[in-house]
Amino acid sequence: MDLQEIRRIVELMNEHGLTLFDLTKKDFHLKLKKGPDVDELRSLLASLPSAPAATTTAPAAVAPAVATPAVEGSEITSPMVGTFYLKIAPDAPPLVEVGATVSIGQTICIIEAMKVMNEIKAEQAGTITSIVAEDGSPVQYGDVLFRLK
């Protein structure tokens, strides 16, 4: 099991609001528990296989990943293909900022396609935790634009 896989498990735990993940296989045992818990962390590091060279660096990297949950909240993804803009005009203020609360139906960004500026509206209420898409860059269907909780 590598760091990518462990990260993915952490993401899934957050997505589904889980606080404990415990996996036992023939040659190893992995337990991920959400929340700061130093003793648990020590026994976790001890339980990871140390023989393969590739994974010896993994235990050290795993600790921060478990202590600070990688990704929080839900995602707002692009419903279309086009160019993402945070502002309705170059000199206008951004439509949203990190920390802003949004309500359902509020315009949170513009996606321009074929010379049409499409107003993208929030389909859920919450607080913006991060702006993932880059202002002025192309986005595809399904690309993550914002994260909010």
Next chain:
Amino acid sequence: MFKRVLVANRGEIALRTIRACRELEVESVAVYSEADVDSMHVQLADQAVCIGPASSKESYLKMDRIFAAAEITGADAIHPGYGFLAENSRFAEICESSCITFIGPSAKIISLMGDKATARATALANGVPVTPGSEIMPDAETAFEQAKEIGFPVMIKATAGGGGRGMRPCFKAEDFIALFQAASSEAIVCFGNGSCYLEKLVLNPHHVEFQVLGDSHGNFCHLGERDCSMQRRNQKVIEECPSPLLTPELRARMGAASVNLIRNINYQNAGTIEYLVDDTGGNFYFMEMNTRIQVEHPVTEEVMGCDLIKEQIRIAAGQPISRHVLEVSPRGHSIECRINAEDPYNNFASSPGTIELWYAPGGKGVRVDTHVYSGYTVPPHYDSMIAKLIVTAATRELAVARMKRALGEFTIRGIKTSIPFQLEIISHPDFIRGTYDIGWVARFLDEHAK
């Protein structure tokens, strides 16, 4: 020549088009649905843009997203492949007004010949024989009266139809109304247009189609025919070039009629004119014209020594048809089997799923066009065709032997495929003799059912 071509399709034809672009040193942009993220065409294109979820209606048929993808990638041309938007005149029209070249004929021509009813009228007006039939029928009752006049059996055909969809044969008067409604409904679902017309059903005919090409320099030519009579429910199973039925004299007559038609309407780019040839091999009737590249184009490429997709791109870029294509000389015989993810022994039920092992045949005269590979998961949302197996040899007899060898070698584990069924057909005396018509598969399956 174009700088960047957006390939508005999926599967094997998208990969085929990307390959042609690469040989012409043109960049390619793949568009894909979320279900196709692992498709080989997405991996091999220079750029790829996700345009929607799995459903075709929300991805490959979404014109606005395809144009947006062209815009953000700076594509200056779009190749529509076959199916999806390939024969959608509105799509071609929007391309024209957006200064993106649509690789195919003009929107006007697509409207004229893509619409089955007006195509018939155009063929007739240009001296091409057509089967007795009707105009578009406003409703089932009027159609029924017309059907009685034409005389049963009749074929109910959707004017916007293609690929065998939106068609229903009607043998008995009492079944007519229900079949008309079924054809219309299927057409609405597949093409957004439920209008239908009627044609006299020629019993046990042969489906013979001619590949044609036109350019903007006044060149119009045909590249011979393909026999596609081996069909199951109007879906082609096996195709071959040349047709075992045609005499040189009939070929000359049909070829001349085809070239005359495209010259008179100034048809530019690649197209295929489909004919029905009666059992005696003496009469031919215009059925419809496909204003796009066909699935089975490889058999023509192999016998005629040409690359039709490259010709399409070159013609769209304003270049004349290649010299070696205008002076083409046929050589040998080619057969294609469409490999579908379906179970021929369970009423051809779809068989999507993960391909655990994929070993495609090779060797002399064997070509496999596919987007699939070991470990690939065939999604359930699209057409079941996962590969095309094309073999070419010096004579038809040698080509049949080669196809038998190649099909036997083809190993696909994890899903069911049409391969065992095609092996049965290839080994059948009727196929070996070249004496089969459009009704052959239905009769073969009927006999097996007993």
